[in-house]
Amino acid sequence: MRLALDEADRAGRAGDVPVGAVVLSPDGTTVLATGHNEREATGDPTAHAEILALRRAAAALGEWRLVGCTLVVTLEPCTMCAGALVQSRVDRVVYGARDEKAGAAGSLWDVVRDRRLNHRPEVVEGVLADESARLLTDFFRTR
Numbered sequence: 497m498r499l500a501l502d503e504a505d506r507a508g509r510a511g512d513v514p515v516g517a518v519v520l521s522p523d524g525t526t527v528l529a530t531g532h533n534e535r536e537a538t539g540d541p542t543a544h545a546e547i548l549a550l551r552r553a554a555a556a557l558g559e560w561r562l563v564g565c566t567l568v569v570t571l572e573p574c575t576m577c578a579g580a581l582v583q584s585r586v587d588r589v590v591y592g593a594r595d596e597k598a599g600a601a602g603s604l605w606d607v608v609r610d611r612r613l614n615h616r617p618e619v620v621e622g623v624l625a626d627e628s629a630r631l632l633t634d635f636f637r638t639r
């Protein structure tokens with residue numbers, strides 16, 4: 497999560513909403529990929545931290561199935577990212593701050609643990625939540 501926070505900070509300094517993500521290998525010891533929000537930087541509406549990290553992790557593994565992997569992200573995933581997490585078959589999603597307005601991993605929806613889907617990653621929330629939220633609060637305060 498520290499690494500994800502560093503990524504989030506990088507996004508914030510580039511003028512993007514500070515959200516960062518990291519994908520860990522199945523044994524949890526190797527960082528396969530990192531990503532931070534790049535919507536403003538790239539003009540791509542899908543350039544959320546999680547999507548970029550998932551794409552890079554799949555490229556690193558040479559395979560779209562990220563079975564056994566863990567995605568760590570500073571903010572609760574939105575519906576798009578929650579869908580991508582289910583599609584990628586990651587085993588675990590760890591997030592920092594809850595997103596009461598748009599979160600899709602427990603707050604507004606719970607897409608990742610929807611029993612109607614055939615893959616449901618484990619969810620761990622609230623890891624360094626205060627620090628994750630503070631980055632966002634500080635970012636929007638200075639806007």
Ligand SMILES: [Zn+2]
Binds near residue numbers: 545546573575577578
């Ligand atoms: Zn998202």
